[in-house]
Amino acid sequence: MPAEPPIDSPRRLFEAYELLAAGSTRPIAGGTDVMVAITGELGPIPERMLDLSRLEELRGISLEQGALLLGARATYTEIRRSTVCREHLPALVEAAATIGAAQIQNRGTIGGNLANASPAGDTLPVLLAADAVILVGGQRGEREIPVADFFLDYRKTALAPDELILQVQVPLPRGRSLRFRKVGTRRAQAISKVVMALAWQDLGSAGWKDVRVALGSVAATPIRARATEAVLEGAGPTPEVADRAAETLAGELQPIDDVRSTAEYRRAVSARILHRLLRDAGGW
Ligand SMILES: Cc1cc2nc3c(=O)[nH]c(=O)nc-3n(C[C@H](O)[C@H](O)[C@H](O)COP(=O)(O)OP(=O)(O)OC[C@H]3O[C@@H](n4cnc5c(N)ncnc54)[C@H](O)[C@@H]3O)c2cc1C
Incomplete structure (x- = not known):
């Protein structure tokens, strides 16, 4: 070495x-x-x-003005143990619990997962579905980048080389639900074959609004499935809607074959996960 x-x-x-x-x-x-x-x-x-280990500004998890604030150096173990995260963003806690195993969770950070920008990064679909914003800083000042604008191409991000990720800000709108699923080869130490987060606000008879379907490991970057979101927007989680959404998702995704999985498997499993999440949400 x-x-x-x-x-x-x-x-x-x-x-x-x-x-x-x-x-x-x-x-x-x-x-x-x-x-x-x-x-x-x-x-x-x-x-x-x-x-970055001595920079206190990058530490901490707190709740401020209706948003969950995660310092870039928040580790997965800290996220799992955080009462604020468990109460307000349990899907992120679930994602953190699937990452590597205890050793990786003790060291690995949310800022590192973002900057590393692997399409298989497990927290990334949750942050996308939650409309999270990344606070970055450098000598030229600080700026906010929505996670939706952060991933430009395979492992390319909107972060400039002279900037650091300081904090991840997750808005917590009243009544939003967010679910997470990861499919890998094992329960631990498994890089995802498909990872998904689904978010929505339930308006009762008016259906769902602000639907987000975010996925990892199915494209060069973490993505949102916009056509599938459009099927779900204004609808409710009925069996018919779930069938249509799952079919739309399978048609919308263009995954690749690689060492971890085939495109066909990824497409089928993504549709299946979405269907299952909608069934759970609808209680049927
Ligand atoms: C055995 C093993 C298993 C793993 N399993 C998983 C898994 O299941 N799921 C998963 O998503 N990942 C997994 N990973 C990948 C890794 O643990 C995560 O991506 C982790 O979040 C990286 O965080 P870190 O703090 O260790 O990043 P580092 O290794 O310190 O840095 C990663 C990248 O981010 C940059 N960076 C870090 N912090 C900042 C910052 N604040 N500002 C700007 N740039 C920054 C670094 O320069 C580097 O380019 C695994 C890794 C290993 C070795």
Whole structure:
């Protein structure tokens, strides 16, 4: 294995921004993705590394003004243990519980999952379905990026090289429901074959509104299935609607064949998961 790159561990955000602006440095949070990369087998080794572990601004999970605020360094174990997350965003807790196993959950962070931008990142469909917003910062200031605008292409994001993810902000509209499902080979240490989050607000006789169907592992980036959302918008979770939505989803997705699964399996399983979620929501 090659020598580890030099690492800076700033305590203050402005110092981290200066180091990033100087270029050629790669942030490291939990290291569960980066440490795999620094063997050099998966691309160039970073010249320097920027350790985020002393930046207190990136920590914490709280509830403020109707939104759940997750510091970029919130780990999966912290999310699982957080009473605020369990009460207000249990789908994220479920997603966190499926990631790797205990060791990865102790180290891996939500900011790392976003910046790594794997199409199989398990928290990403939940954040997409929840209309989450990412607060990022650098020497040029801070800005907010909706998760829906964050993933540009395979592992390409809207984050500039001199910016850090600071916080993930999840609005918590009254009456929204959000469900999560992951299909992998095993119950732990399994990269997803399909991962889905479904969100809606139930208006009773007026049907569902603000429906979100978000998926991972079925495209180059985490995606929303807009045609399927349109079928569900204004409708209710009846058997007929579920059939139509599942059929639309199977037609809408263009997954790939890869080592983990075939396109055909992914398409069929996605439709099946959606149907099951709608059946559970409808109680039939
Ligand atoms: C054995 C194993 C099992 C795994 N299982 C799963 C799984 O089931 N599901 C899943 O989704 N993932 C899984 N992963 C991947 C990984 O654990 C997650 O993506 C994790 O969230 C990465 O977070 P981290 O803090 O470790 O990121 P790091 O490795 O520290 O960083 C990842 C990337 O994000 C950048 N980065 C990190 N934090 C910031 C920030 N605040 N601002 C800007 N850039 C930043 C880094 O520069 C790097 O490019 C697994 C990994 C391993 C090794």
